[in-house]
Amino acid sequence: MVIASLKEGIVSIITEYSMNKKNDYAELKKCTQQQVDAVILAGGKAQAMLGMNKLLQKFGKQIQLLKLDRILKTRTANVMISSHRDHSIYKSFIPHILCFKDDIAGSKGAIVGMKTAWQYSHKNYIFFVxxxxxxxxxxxxxxxxxxMKRHSRADVCYVSINDEPIYCLCLMHRSAINQLNRQIEQENYSLKQCFDQLHSVVFHLNIPGQLFSHIKTLSQWQQFNQIQAIQ
Known part of the structure; x- marks a missing residue:
């Protein structure tokens, strides 16, 4: 009887813990849906991909644009694309999506796309992907x-995947805008150096067996798709 009661008590505690975790996740998801916009950064020249628009290529079984939108649209208020081309093609896939170009010409880097994004977002946070x-x-x-809520003074939280920092993959608070502007005014387009001047925190993400965190070249894209095809 004592053992049975003990087991029931343990099961009850585990069940309650699981329910609390689910409730916490649901509450946080509700917060991101209200407070966060998502911006897909696609403003590069893609020279290492021979000019191919990565967002319109298949990464595995799905076109990258559709895959990212599917994940982001249920977790954020709005999904936008920072890109200098192919806006009509994006809208043919996702009619409601907002597309914009950098407000400084010349493909100066992700930092300009981030700065421009704040002109289109009225939320406190933007999730850059x-x-x-x-x-x-x-x-x-x-x-x-x-x-970021745990680190209340943080202006930005960027992701490190398997110990490789991906500065473009970050959650940024509106408080970072002034530093973005200062950095660009100085014609310093280094995102790393910008983040060094902010209250930034890094979120370490480990994905065992993941060969590439992001696809930089045509060869990597081909290898990635070959691996995905046999999994």
Missing amino acids: PCDIAVLPKSLLIQLFKY
Whole structure:
């Protein structure tokens, strides 16, 4: 009887813990849906991809644009694309999506796309996602949001995947805008150096067996798809 009661008590505690975790996740997801916009960064020249638009290529079984939108649209208020081309093609896939170009010409880097994005967002946070990200865990935004709430002074939280920092993959608070502007006014387009001047925190994400965190070249894209085809 004592053993049976003990077992029932343990099961009850585990069940309650699981329910609390689910409730916490649901509450955090509700917060991100209200407070966070998502911006897919696709403003590069893609020279290493021979000019191919990565966002319109298949990364595994799905076109990258559709895959990213599917993950982001249920976790954020709005999904936008920072890109200098192919806006009509994006809208043929997702009619409601908002597309914009950098407000400084010349493909100066992701920092300009981030700065421009704040002109289109009225939320407190923007979740920036590079168009060439190989894997985007569905729970990542929730984890970053929770991590930034824990570090209340943080202006930005960027992700390191398997010890490789991906500065373009980050959750940024509106408080970072002034530093973005200062950096660009100085014609310093280094995102790393910008983040060094902010209250930034890094979220370490380990994905065992993941060969590429993001796809930089045509060869990597081909290898990635070959691996995905046999999994």
